[in-house]
Amino acid sequence: MSKKQRITGAEALIKSLEHAGVDVMFGLPGGCIMPAYDPLLKSSIRHILVRHEQGAGHMAEGYAHVTGRPGVAMVTSGPAATNLVTPLCDAYMDSIPMIAITGQVSTAAIGTDAFQECDTVGITRSITKHNELVMKAQDLPLVVAQAFHIATTGRPGPVLIDVPKDVLINEMDWYWPSEDEVADSLPGYKPTSKGHPRMIKEAARLILQSEKPVLYLGGGVLKAHAAEAVAELQKMINAPVVTTLMARGAFPDSHPMNLGMPGMHGTASAVTAMQKSDLLIALGARFDDRVTGKVAAFAPEAKIIHVDIDPAEQGKVRRPDVPIVGDCRLVVEEIIKAINELTDGGERQADIGAWRSKVSGWKEQFPLTYEPSAPGEALKPQYCLEQLRDSAPEDTILVAGVGQHQMWASQYWRFEKPYTWVNSGGLGTMGFSVPAAIGAKVGQPDKTVWAIDGDGCFQMTAQELVTASLENIPVKIGILNNSYLGMVRQWQELFYDERYSEVYLGSLPDFVKWAEAMGCVGIRVDSPEEVQPAIDKANSINDRPVVVDFRVAELEKVFPMVAAGTSNDDIILPESQRELKGFLK
Amino acid sequence: MSNPQHHILSVLVENRAGVLARVSSLFARRGFNIYSLAVAPTEDPDFSRITIVVDVESAPLEQVVKQLFKLIEVVRISELDPQRSVERELMIATVKAGADNRGQVVELTNIFEGKIIAVGGESMTVSLDGNPEKLDDFEELLRGYGIVEMQRTGRVALPKIDREARTRAPKGKAS
Structure with a gap:
């Protein structure tokens, strides 16, 4: 013995x-x-x-x-x-x-x-x-x-x-x-992974009948490793797709039917497609208040198929017509099978051609947009992100803090693959990005990790760059520095009559010196011409962390926007698109 | 005292430290008051049954029940329909009872089939068990004499044995 x-x-x-x-x-x-x-x-x-x-x-x-x-x-x-x-x-x-x-x-x-x-x-x-x-x-x-x-x-x-x-x-x-x-040893813990066959069949039937379906993807798609299965389902039914803040990367942004992020700062096409849909196929999504806006006015015509592994999510916000508790990947695979069985039996999918072209029209007419800065004017944060995006090595992982920069990052990046986007969605934790980027780089040391941060967020957790320097974890941090708690400032401008209360952070600290003190390379960028060289330099450094301080326009706002508690129908478009609003019908 | 918004939940949990705190905090964070609560081990000492009575609308209750079920140590939850369950509760009460009205309190207690536990010069302590509505009636009548102190246990409940099972069972036996 x-x-x-x-x-x-x-x-x-x-x-x-x-x-x-x-x-x-x-x-x-x-x-x-x-x-x-x-x-x-x-x-x-x-x-x-x-x-x-x-x-x-x-x-x-x-x-x-x-x-x-x-x-x-x-x-x-x-x-x-x-x-x-x-x-x-x-x-x-x-x-x-x-x-x-x-x-x-x-x-x-x-x-x-x-x-x-x-x-x-x-x-x-x-x-x-x-x-x-x-x-x-x-x-x-x-x-x-x-x-x-x-x-x-x-x-x-x-x-x-x-x-x-x-x-x-x-x-x-x-x-x-x-x-x-x-x-x-855990008699009370038996998570359900397989969906109920009758509900799956019912889901398949609704999908085939729908004339205006939308695939509403949430973070659960990524948790369940369901991106491939979802892509297969999308290919089968050709429905438009929206990817929530937690699901960015779960479906490629380059796909013509990906409308991008829905919700408070979502694209006009994603928000409106959900509003006008007759069937929301919610996969691993939880009808968060940032997505639904005013719940009573959310997607009023839509039936709901809700796939979620957590039974408590079923009916929490919106009562589903077809609740399916189970693992997203397994359930989507079963739905595909069920659709195949129905079509083998002679059933046909309703014609969604008119819906697809309507949605495509919105996507074309209402792209994300901003006013580029005129010569001599301050840098635009969206411009910095576009340049960063276009110069990023393949498979770059993007991490964000919380606030305006996070919304711009989600909007302006092009996510092509799962697990390339890290952010704090539910809790909205300022200061998340520097440490989260370090953790991401440790997990995927061969991939480039860029963190987009705000100047407010950075000041909450920047000290972890000391950890990154000493532990040789070469992350790259781009601060979209507008000297403000930008999102709060935006709300005070729009909803408090420009009465700015405790949102100005001032012109300190000197982020370059701070970065250098922590063993990083620090680069300051003031004008549009400096953006690309700074990004190139940052991308070329792989032996230590880099901090790029992008001094951006102080008063830039995130659009589109659905004000808290209002209906998604009342989406506020960027100024250049406001007179076109009538087309969002 | 029976309220249309009263819901009786019977929750089977692992008999371990902290479980009651987990369960009760799910009600507390939503601002729901627990009307009564009774906890004790079951026939299997590894498990306890918690009987919770809450005043709450059905829709929010459904959400709490789902959240309760997410607790790792919660094994089973059932909402008991008062029509289809047996409920019992115990109360003890000390009532003002001097020489002049002691007999009336004794008589009342006997009518309810309660027990007299202790008798003092100016008061007496009585107990009663039974279904909670019966206890409500008894309490109401005792109030007339003046209740000095009272403690009720909160209800415990189990589903009624279903009628088919009850009528089927004897058939199996030779009779």
């Missing part, structure tokens, strides 16, 4: 992470988690030492976004755990698989207001898919295995493991549970 291997909880934790396939983790040590950092010295896992725990969380998210594998962040108790709250909530909102490991005070001290104690599981309960306070070293491998299982199956999400210091120090008998043991 083989002798049991006695190891410490800390060793078991690191060993469990290795068994779960972790190759890299992001973190910062401290008192309670310190025992876990010792076995890390001899582990195969690469640890990236961040400057702030929030950075570790967003890096783990960026990593997960581009690899599909859970990102791992490990930090200590108390303030470190609270610093992880924002990334955990971000990951929860955007369904990002992530594992957070937090230190905790020793079991005997829990609840005594010990040094660096906080109720981590209590604080993170509503922003994690699951969390667990581990009270015995013997439980660690099972808890880690459960965490990976939960984070990556069903609707993905963050799972937090809180480990008291004595649990890390105590010894246990090593084991690694089998997949069956993990599944059996």
Whole structure:
């Protein structure tokens, strides 16, 4: 009989992470988690030492976004755990698989207001898919295995493991549970992946009958690796496609039937096609308020097929005619089969030719547009993005923070492949892009990673560029610097009568000097002629991070726009298109 | 006290630390008040059953139930229709009862088939179990004498054995 291997909880934790396939983790040590950092010295896992725990969380998210594998962040108790709250909530909102490991005070001290104690599981309960306070070293491998299982199956999400210091120090008998043991240990967790056959058939029937269908793709398409299946379905039925902020890249922007992003700053054609549609085929999308506008006025004529792996999304915002709970890829494949069966039986798809040409007309008549700057005028942010886009190496991953720059990035980039777009959609976390870009570059070291950031966002998390320099993670950051909290400024201009309150950030800091101080190359760009050379220079540097400070027009606004709480029918077009609005019918 | 918006949820959960907090916080974040709550282990000590009574419209309740079911440690949820379930609750109450009206309280308690637990000079403590509406009636009548303190457990409930099963079962036996 083989002798049991006695190891410490800390060793078991690191060993469990290795068994779960972790190759890299992001973190910062401290008192309670310190025992876990010792076995890390001899582990195969690469640890990236961040400057702030929030950075570790967003890096783990960026990593997960581009690899599909859970990102791992490990930090200590108390303030470190609270610093992880924002990334955990971000990951929860955007369904990002992530594992957070937090230190905790020793079991005997829990609840005594010990040094660096906080109720981590209590604080993170509503922003994690699951969390667990581990009270015995013997439980660690099972808890880690459960965490990976939960984070990556069903609707993905963050799972937090809180480990008291004595649990890390105590010894246990090593084991690694089998997949069956993990599944059996979670009697209440049985995610549905296969759609209901009757509903799938009903969906196929509705699709064939529809004269004005729209494929409404959400982030779930990417989570389920369903892009290929969706492309096949689109080819079969020829329907127009809209890709939400979380689904950019799930369907190629170059496809003539891709109308781009719907919603508050979506294209006029995407917004209007949904409004006028008679059938929305929602795939892994959740009818977010930024997409629907005023819900009561959203797509009033449309029947809804809603495919989502999370049963709680069915009917949450809009009651579906055909709810299908299941994995997007599996369900779309089944829908394709069901359509084939119906057409083999002699049924025909309704003629959608008139709809297609109408939608194409809108797309042609209402492209995204902006007024180029006249000679001597300030740079336009959209121009910088177009130049960046056109010079970006193939398969470049684009990361954004939150605000105007994020909307312009989503609008003006051309996403051709899945997993090339990383942003904070649901939570809207300013400061997301620098650390997320670092995580993305760690996950895909052979791809170019550009982060588009705002000057407000950059100042929230820029210190992680020190991490990037020291760890040799050559990301590229383009700051669309308008000296304002631009999106808030835009709202104050439009909805508060130009009463600007606390949105001007001033002309400081000197971003070039700051970049240089952090070990990056800093480049400042003031005029249109400087844009291309700066981008070329940035693209040629691959041994350290680069920060390009694009000084852009302060008052530029994002259009189109659907004001919060209003109907998508009341879309505000860019000025040059306003008199054409009557054609959006 | 029975309210048309009362919904009774029977939630089977893993019997572990923190589960009740997870369940109750889903109601709290939506501003729904839990009217009553009873929790205890089931026939299998690895699982507990939580009986929750909430006052809420049906549509938001549907969303909470779906969110509840997403909790990893929640195994099963059923909304119990009062017409098709058996419900029981226990109350104990200390009532003002001196020499002049003690007999009336005893009589009332006997009529309801309750129990007298303790008797003092100026008050007495009585208990009653039964369906919650019966407890409501008893409580209302006790108020007339003055309730000093009262505690109700909140209801526990199980679905009624369905009639077919009930009538079928004896058939199997030799009778």
